[in-house]
Amino acid sequence: MxxxxxxxxxxxxxxxxxxxxxxxxxxxxxxxxxxxxxxxxxxxxxxTACKADQFGIDFGPSSAAPAAGDTGTIPVTLTNQGASCTLDGIPDADVYAGDTSWAVSPDKAATATKLTMAKDQAVTFTITYVRGVAGDAKKAAAVDTVKFTLPGDSAPQSYKWPDAEVAVKSGDQLDMTVGPFLPAGD
Missing domain, CATH: 1.20.5 (Single alpha-helices involved in coiled-coils or other helix-helix interfaces)
Incomplete structure (x- = not known):
C-alpha cells in the first residue's frame, strides 16, 4: 500500500x-x-496541387465563331497521367497579339470548383470568345497566342490561337471568358 x-x-x-x-x-x-x-x-x-506537367493536354479543336459578333469556344481537356492531385479554382488565362496581352476574365456564371484528380481522370474547361470585326483594330484584336496556368501551378502552357480575331470590349479587355473545370465525358 x-x-x-x-x-x-x-x-x-x-x-x-x-x-x-x-x-x-x-x-x-x-x-x-x-x-x-x-x-x-x-x-x-x-x-497536392496539380501541376501541368503531370497532364496530357488537348487544346481544341475549337468551335470557331463564323462571323463578327458570333460566339466561339475552345475546349481544353486535361488528363491526369500522374499521382492524385487537386485542382482548386479556375485556370488563369491570357491572350497575346504580338507584344500586347490581355487577361481573360473568369466566366461570371462560373463557380470555382475543387476537384481531386485520380490517375487517368480527365476534366475540361472552355475559353469562350466573341469574334471581332476583321481589320478594325478598335473593334478586334488579332490574337495569336493563348497561355493558361492551373491553380496552384506557375508554369504557363502556351498554344497558338486557332481562330479569328477577338472582339474588343474596352482598351484593356477582350470579349472572352474562361470557364471552370468540369468532369470530362466518358
Whole structure:
C-alpha cells in the first residue's frame, strides 16, 4: 500500500519538472499542437496541387465563331497521367497579339470548383470568345497566342490561337471568358 503514494508522488514530480524545463504551460503546448496541425494541413494542400506537367493536354479543336459578333469556344481537356492531385479554382488565362496581352476574365456564371484528380481522370474547361470585326483594330484584336496556368501551378502552357480575331470590349479587355473545370465525358 505504501508504494502507491510514492509512485504517484514520483510521477507528479517528474511531470512538474518536465513542464518547468520546457518553459511551456499546458495551454501553450495545446496551442503549439494546433499550429503544427494547421501547418501540416497547409503543407498537404500545397503538395497536392496539380501541376501541368503531370497532364496530357488537348487544346481544341475549337468551335470557331463564323462571323463578327458570333460566339466561339475552345475546349481544353486535361488528363491526369500522374499521382492524385487537386485542382482548386479556375485556370488563369491570357491572350497575346504580338507584344500586347490581355487577361481573360473568369466566366461570371462560373463557380470555382475543387476537384481531386485520380490517375487517368480527365476534366475540361472552355475559353469562350466573341469574334471581332476583321481589320478594325478598335473593334478586334488579332490574337495569336493563348497561355493558361492551373491553380496552384506557375508554369504557363502556351498554344497558338486557332481562330479569328477577338472582339474588343474596352482598351484593356477582350470579349472572352474562361470557364471552370468540369468532369470530362466518358
Amino acid at each position: 505504501r508504494t502507491t503514494p510514492v509512485a504517484v508522488t514520483a510521477a507528479l514530480v517528474a511531470a512538474l519538472t518536465l513542464t518547468a524545463c520546457s518553459g511551456e504551460s499546458g495551454d501553450d503546448t495545446a496551442k503549439s499542437s494546433t499550429e503544427s496541425a494547421d501547418s501540416a494541413d497547409s503543407a498537404n494542400d500545397k503538395s
